[in-house]
Amino acid sequence: xxxxxxxxxxxxxxxxxxxxxxxxxxxxxxxxYGYGEAGxxxxxxxxxxxxxxxxxADLIIGMDPLEHEVIWNKLHKGTFWGQNGGPIVFAGISAxxxxxxxxxxxxxxxxxxxxxxxxxxxxxxxxxxxxxxxxGTEYSPGTPMVTLDDYKLQGxxxxxxxxxxxxxxxxxxxxxGSGAFDYRDTTGMITPKRLAFLEERIxxxxxxxxxxxxxxxxxxxxxxxxxxxxxxHMAEKYNIFYFEEPNTPTPYSAKYIAGxxxxxxxxxxxxxxxxxxxxxxxxxSLAVIQPDPANCGGLTEIKKICDMAYAYDVGVxxxxxxxxxxxxxxLHMEAVIPNFVIHEQHIAAIxxxxxxxxxxxxxxxxxxxxxxxxxxIGNELSEYAIKTADVMTVK
Numbered sequence: 001x002x003x004x005x006x007x008x009x010x011x012x013x014x015x016x017x018x019x020x021x022x023x024x025x026x027x028x029x030x031x032x033y034g035y036g037e038a039g040x041x042x043x044x045x046x047x048x049x050x051x052x053x054x055x056x057a058d059l060i061i062g063m064d065p066l067e068h069e070v071i072w073n074k075l076h077k078g079t080f081w082g083q084n085g086g087p088i089v090f091a092g093i094s095a096x097x098x099x100x101x102x103x104x105x106x107x108x109x110x111x112x113x114x115x116x117x118x119x120x121x122x123x124x125x126x127x128x129x130x131x132x133x134x135x136g137t138e139y140s141p142g143t144p145m146v147t148l149d150d151y152k153l154q155g156x157x158x159x160x161x162x163x164x165x166x167x168x169x170x171x172x173x174x175x176x177g178s179g180a181f182d183y184r185d186t187t188g189m190i191t192p193k194r195l196a197f198l199e200e201r202i203x204x205x206x207x208x209x210x211x212x213x214x215x216x217x218x219x220x221x222x223x224x225x226x227x228x229x230x231x232x233h234m235a236e237k238y239n240i241f242y243f244e245e246p247n248t249p250t251p252y253s254a255k256y257i258a259g260x261x262x263x264x265x266x267x268x269x270x271x272x273x274x275x276x277x278x279x280x281x282x283x284x285s286l287a288v289i290q291p292d293p294a295n296c297g298g299l300t301e302i303k304k305i306c307d308m309a310y311a312y313d314v315g316v317x318x319x320x321x322x323x324x325x326x327x328x329x330x331l332h333m334e335a336v337i338p339n340f341v342i343h344e345q346h347i348a349a350i351x352x353x354x355x356x357x358x359x360x361x362x363x364x365x366x367x368x369x370x371x372x373x374x375x376x377i378g379n380e381l382s383e384y385a386i387k388t389a390d391v392m393t394v395k
Contacts, residue, residue: 001030001107003065006057006096009381009389010050011323013353015140020046021323021357022091023381024053026099028065034102035380037325038091039269039294045088050392052092055079057394060096066107068100072300087295090272097298098329098377105376112332112377116303119335124369126343127165127216128158129321131205132172133347135161141348146177148204155208162366165241165342166209167216170201171223171231186222190230199234206238218244221270225253232261242266242288251279258285266290269319273297274304281312288341292319294326299333306337315341321348324358328372328379331362335371343369357385 007025019041027033038049056075063071075093076082082089105112113119128135131154134143145151151168158166173180175197206215217240223231228246235243242264246257249270258265268290271277280286289309293302306316316339318330327349334340345364348354355361358379362372372378381389 001028001032001064001066003027003060003063004029005061005393005395006053008050008053008057008392008394009386010047011357011385012388012390013357015353019141019322019348019354022046022050022053022095023323023325024057024095024099025381026065026096026103028103032103032106034065034099034106034376035325036095036098036100036102036298037294037322037329038095039292039322039326040087040091041322048088049091049095052088053095054392054394056092056096061394065100065103068097068104068300071100072097072297084275086272087270090297091295094294094296094298097300098293098325101299101329102376109375111371111373111375112299112329113335113371116299116332116336119371120338121335121340122371124331124334124340124343124371125165126163126345126364126367126369127167127214128161128163129167129344129346131155131158131166131168132170135347137350137352139347140351140353144173144177144180146173146175148200151201151204152208155205159209159213162364164212164367165214165216166205167218167244168201168205169218169220170198171219181222183222186219187224187227190227195230195234198231202235202238211239214241215239216241216244219246221245221248223247225256228257229260232257232263236262244290245269251283251285254280254285255283264288266317268292269295271296273301274308277305277308281308281314284312286314288315288317290317290319293329293333294322299329302333306333306339310337310339315339317341317344320344321346323354324349324360324362324379325377325381327362328360328377331369331371332377356382358382
């Protein structure tokens, strides 16, 4: 079997949603194809990831898609920027790698989890992610929650949907409803007044979800280390499950923060490949890692990272914030690793404009996901997604 062409889809969702997913489809001479995704669909960089796939696709035409390790190492070692590469390079490698695993599963007529070693669990605990944008299909990613009643209500809604864990960034929106905080507002020692405002929001969420629901807080890396420590000290009384991306992801500052709070730290969506994770494992600064299969090297690399984490007793929650292609791929990995903690269900994943991008709409029931049982990763783009996408093809 040989790779004959690669199609790159820059997807368009209805309305003006936050994600701008980029998906590739690898085609073969035996008619089997596979889908993968680049994980730079929010922030800046989505179009660049599409062109990264375009650049890499030239290198795999004519290769055997079942030789995923051979292809991975060619893309890593044979592209110059692959070694110690950042999000764009590894988003491209990831999309191709996930598509190769999809092909592999279809070729052997089994779900990907069987090729990864078999699932250790059939039901995956899941949390409702990013309550500051609202929770429910009436909200789209980017809908701001401002008042304390907003935060309490969103927590209550998530619990009513069956979730026993939620995540919120209380440092996203200004209290007066005038928009998001500027990154310059979230660094340096913050004032008692602003710290009290953050605490009121955390307290409101905790009140809404009750004492038996886990609560994750995060700050999307906008604070510096001292600010993160202030927030952590304030939040300790609210029984926080873990504190995600408290500051810019660097191992030395993570160790500094971890040594000054009782709250476990988590990070990973901006840490790439096994090499960048090594210092976090060695200094035990992260209790939970959050690698994104769509920007960290795909399933091939994620499995290596998760196995390394297991040797250090570090838990894994894959970062998932994109199209249903990435959701499906992530579920297979989380089912097989022994150090799985919880799955992320982002508000974007319940947005109808996102759900219509794929043929299958996998959603959790009572706060738990089941693993797809179809051959491969178990999902593919819908006719609507393909018809409305900007497409590049490499032959």
